[in-house]
Amino acid sequence: MPRTKLQEIVYAVLMTFFMVLAMEFxxxxxxxxxxxxxxxxxAFSEMRIMVPVCFVMGYFFMDRIAPxxxxxxxxxxxxxxxxxxxxRAAVTVCLMCPVMSFWATLIFKQPGVQFLAVWLETIVINFPMALCWQIFFCGPLVRFLFRTIFKGQIEKQAAESQG
Incomplete structure (x- = not known):
C-alpha cells in the first residue's frame, strides 16, 4: 500500500482517525x-486526546513491529x-488494543490501585470491537480512501514496477 513517507503518514492518519472514532463511540x-x-x-471531545496518542503509538512503534x-x-x-x-490487521489489533486500552484506562478511568484489573477488563471489552471494526469496516474504508487519494501515484508506481 503506502510506498512513500507521505503515503505512510496519510495512511496512518486515516487509520488512526477512523479506529479512534469507532472505539470512542x-x-x-x-x-x-x-x-x-x-x-x-x-466521544469527539475524547478524540482530541486519543487521536494523537494512537497516532504516535501506531506510527512510531506498532507499525514497525506488526509487519x-x-x-x-x-x-x-x-x-x-x-x-x-x-x-496484518489482526496482528496490529493484537498490539494496539492493549496499548490503547492502557492509555484509556490511565486517562479516563481513574482506576487507582485497581489499575491492572481495570486495564485487563478494558482490553477484553475493546478487543472484539477493535478486531471486527478493523477487519470488516475500517481497514477496507481506509484502503479505499487511500487508493482514491493517491490514485495517480499508485498507478504510476505500479507501471514503474512492471516496466
Whole structure:
C-alpha cells in the first residue's frame, strides 16, 4: 500500500482517525449505558486526546513491529493478498488494543490501585470491537480512501514496477 513517507503518514492518519472514532463511540456508549447525542459530543471531545496518542503509538512503534510479526505467518506475493491483509490487521489489533486500552484506562478511568484489573477488563471489552471494526469496516474504508487519494501515484508506481 503506502510506498512513500507521505503515503505512510496519510495512511496512518486515516487509520488512526477512523479506529479512534469507532472505539470512542463504542466506549462512550458502554459508559453511558447506550449511545446518545450527548455521547457523540463526549466521544469527539475524547478524540482530541486519543487521536494523537494512537497516532504516535501506531506510527512510531506498532507499525514497525506488526509487519515483522505478521509476515512470519504469511508471505506477501506467495499467500493470497486477503490473507496477508487479515493477518496484518489482526496482528496490529493484537498490539494496539492493549496499548490503547492502557492509555484509556490511565486517562479516563481513574482506576487507582485497581489499575491492572481495570486495564485487563478494558482490553477484553475493546478487543472484539477493535478486531471486527478493523477487519470488516475500517481497514477496507481506509484502503479505499487511500487508493482514491493517491490514485495517480499508485498507478504510476505500479507501471514503474512492471516496466
Amino acid at each position: 463504542y466506549n462512550t456508549g458502554l459508559r453511558m449505558g447506550g449511545m446518545t447525542n450527548e455521547g457523540f459530543f463526549m 515483522k510479526i505478521a509476515f512470519k505467518m504469511v508471505t506477501p506475493g506467495e499467500d493470497k493478498e486477503i490473507f496477508c491483509i487479515i493477518v
